[in-house]
Amino acid sequence: MAKIETQMLKGTLDNAILMIIAQGETYGYALLQQLQDAGFGVIPEGTVYPLLLKMQRNGLIVAHRHAIATGPDRKYYRITAAGEAHLQAFLPQWKQLTTAMNRLIAGQEG
């Protein structure tokens, strides 16, 4: 899988993370794996963690620690109502952008 350029990722990664968290609460290490499974490639925690902090500061997600039997306590992230609203606003814009990009790509290839 080719590595996506950092600059290209910057504008979309926080929304991708928010969408993953919206599917069910998750923790940092698992989130890296989920991003990889979704096709984003290997993204270092040094890139993801500041975004998680920023989203918490903006009230899009909340974090709370769980004690788990099989390993160390983990901080789990859950989407908030503000986060849901943010996604609702983001998705139409993203769809418009991808439609436009796909049209251009089709023109380039056709």
Added chain:
Amino acid sequence: MDLFTENDERLKQLHGLNKMYAETLIGYLRAYRGKDALAREDTIEDLLTDMVAAQADGITSKDHFGKDPQAAADEILSELPRAPKAQWLLLYWPLVNSLWDLVFVFGISLLLTGETVNVNTLLGWLVLPVFFIAVAPLFRGLGFNHIQRKTKWRASIALVLIIAFYAVLFAIPDMPALKMSVLQTGSGVAVAILVVCNLVMSFSLRRLALPWLLYWLIVGPSALALLGGGLPLGLAVVLLLVFMVAGAALNMYQSTHLHFVFQAQGGKRSQADR
């Protein structure tokens, strides 16, 4: 065990290059004093927990966290809340007390042995450590393999400041020796100020200020009394040495046990509060 110590234990679970990588990163995060210590340690807990998990999966800390840890750490720091005012007291109040303790006790031992103290010496004793403590954060980030330009600039500025400081110190003309009565009065006033400050602070930051209040109430009058008392010189010097060691031990205890404001207030924070 508090979160700071727990994180030090987590760090021990990393090995070899992973440990070195994490140590540098955590040292850098901790050296920035302007951020809330509890939020910072909470972040360090997350990072270390994940690095340990990555190590167990055969992933190096560098591959897991990234090839530019300083840039990532700077981004993390920018998202953390500012340090509360009391946290600055936690960092510097033991230093203020132990610094004056060293000057006070050492000054009295010099007077007892008939030596003189002038303003230059006193300034050197007081200002030199404060200056170096103030300049130390400018050397942050030198531990990373790839040193950023801003880190080099900061370290260069620190070196220039140190050279300029010594130049100023040497340029000050020699002042006459201070009279015994002036020193006694000055020391007494300084101790009284510290007693009052510690008394006021002990209402809110009990574990930080109360030990120093008791310390100064015992050491201040006792040390000053040695100047006029008829104790043999050897015994007086031993007593002063005991005072100095006690002050240094108190400073060391507070530096290693009071990491968070709630600890200085005398409270405990349970896992459920986090």
